[in-house]
Amino acid sequence: MSEKLDLNEIRKEITLLDQDLLALFAKRRALTLNVAKSKVQQIRPIRDQQREQELLIRLIKHGKTLGLDAHYVTNIFQTIIEDSVLNQQAYLQSLANPNIQSPMVSVAFLGDKGSYSYLASHRYFSRRAEKIIESGCQSFAEILQQVESGQVDYGMLPIENTSSGGINEVYDLIQHTSLSIVGEITQPIKHCLLTAVNTSLDKIKTIYAHGQPFAQCSNFLDKQKDIRIEYCDSTADAMAQVAELQDATVAVIGSEEGGHLYKLHALEQSIANQKENHTRFILVARKAVEVAEQIPAKTAIILATDQKAGALVECLLVLKEKGINMCKLESRPIQGRPWEEMFYIDVEANLTSFALQEAISEMSPYTNFIKVLGCYPIEHITPTSVPSSEL
Numbered sequence: 001m002s003e004k005l006d007l008n009e010i011r012k013e014i015t016l017l018d019q020d021l022l023a024l025f026a027k028r029r030a031l032t033l034n035v036a037k038s039k040v041q042q043i044r045p046i047r048d049q050q051r052e053q054e055l056l057i058r059l060i061k062h063g064k065t066l067g068l069d070a071h072y073v074t075n076i077f078q079t080i081i082e083d084s085v086l087n088q089q090a091y092l093q094s095l096a097n098p099n100i101q102s103p104m105v106s107v108a109f110l111g112d113k114g115s116y117s118y119l120a121s122h123r124y125f126s127r128r129a130e131k132i133i134e135s136g137c138q139s140f141a142e143i144l145q146q147v148e149s150g151q152v153d154y155g156m157l158p159i160e161n162t163s164s165g166g167i168n169e170v171y172d173l174i175q176h177t178s179l180s181i182v183g184e185i186t187q188p189i190k191h192c193l194l195t196a197v198n199t200s201l202d203k204i205k206t207i208y209a210h211g212q213p214f215a216q217c218s219n220f221l222d223k224q225k226d227i228r229i230e231y232c233d234s235t236a237d238a239m240a241q242v243a244e245l246q247d248a249t250v251a252v253i254g255s256e257e258g259g260h261l262y263k264l265h266a267l268e269q270s271i272a273n274q275k276e277n278h279t280r281f282i283l284v285a286r287k288a289v290e291v292a293e294q295i296p297a298k299t300a301i302i303l304a305t306d307q308k309a310g311a312l313v314e315c316l317l318v319l320k321e322k323g324i325n326m327c328k329l330e331s332r333p334i335q336g337r338p339w340e341e342m343f344y345i346d347v348e349a350n351l352t353s354f355a356l357q358e359a360i361s362e363m364s365p366y367t368n369f370i371k372v373l374g375c376y377p378i379e380h381i382t383p384t385s386v387p388s389s390e391l
């Protein structure tokens with residue numbers, strides 16, 4: 001007979017091991033901050049993808065000797081490197097903008113505790129501030145108003161979603177503000193079915209949801225028989241109501257992370273029609289920021305062209321000639337001027353670069369309005385891949 005294994009003892013050992021792992025992660029993080037300091041002295045870019053690839057290949061080889069498969073090792077270290085790059089970027093940004101460093105920041109966002117905007121705000125500031133003063137708002141206009149009036153330091157606004165596209169209301173509002181875009185963050189949207197008490201799917205009779213997640217989970221909801229939908233003003237509101245009810249027959253659509261704040265747990269994970277669903281948020285402030293040279297930057301520009309054929313093409317050709325990559329082009333109607341459009345352009349370039357300064361002045365003759373909305377660090381870190389021969 002095989003030896004009797006004591007589950008509690010094994011779990012104790014795992015707990016200790018996990019704590020050791022965390023201590024090692026923290027030690028590595030501290031070392032990469034020193035790397036950032038040395039890169040500031042040597043004026044070297046933060047990202048070094050050759051070093052990343054060498055590091056991954058070495059770790060994959062070593063992992064194999066320990067019985068760890070290549071994908072497991074790659075996933076873990078891509079996550080560690082992403083954190084390292086973002087931390088180093090945040091450090092360089094703090095040096096480039098000494099006047100706006102504060103351990104305490106106030107942020108306005110849509111909805112209450114647990115909304116995706118709330119989660120994005122907390123994730124963004126987790127490596128930049130010690131304390132966040134939250135201001136949950138009822139509308140995008142209220143967020144902008146709070147920042148403009150000085151009531152809060154920052155506003156977090158969703159700008160585009162991978163399944164539903166650009167968020168028109170936000171594009172239309174930022175056209176008229178004096179605020180600058182100072183940052184971005186992409187938040188995964190992972191809809192789950194959450195409940196307050198232990199229950200099973202067949203017992204659920206009512207689902208609380210906001211209209212947007214409800215629409216994004218239509219395939220899952222169509223499969224559920226005899227279920228009543230209770231529409232709510234926001235996901236946070238829906239979660240609060242279900243938490244209050246403590247009823248085994250009710251559930252709510254929301255994120256697992258947000259649900260934790262209401263002591264809800266996931267009965268069903270990943271119930272959205274689109275499994276890869278991400279929202280990009282922009283952060284706005286009264287004052288523009290400088291982006292350190294060693295960090296990849298994005299600049300957001302809005303322009304309206306003359307009513308001449310090919311004027312937009314001319315603007316885009318200027319960018320092409322300067323070797324500037326355009327990563328986004330959106331058009332929105334101009335209020336009060338039928339059939340005229342305002343173009344929103346995101347380019348991968350630092351506003352202080354000679355190429356972009358020249359491009360803006362060379363585009364001007366083709367435009368009757370041009371304005372820079374902001375320049376900020378690119379927060380999206382594309383993972384370095386490893387040649388398939390190494391996997």
Ligand SMILES: O=C(O)C(=O)C[C@]1(C(=O)O)C=C[C@@H](O)C=C1
Binds near residue numbers: 035036046048084
């Ligand atoms: O070695 C460096 O240059 C680092 O910045 C550290 C590190 C890492 O975390 O391992 C992070 C970013 C670079 O792209 C490569 C490696």
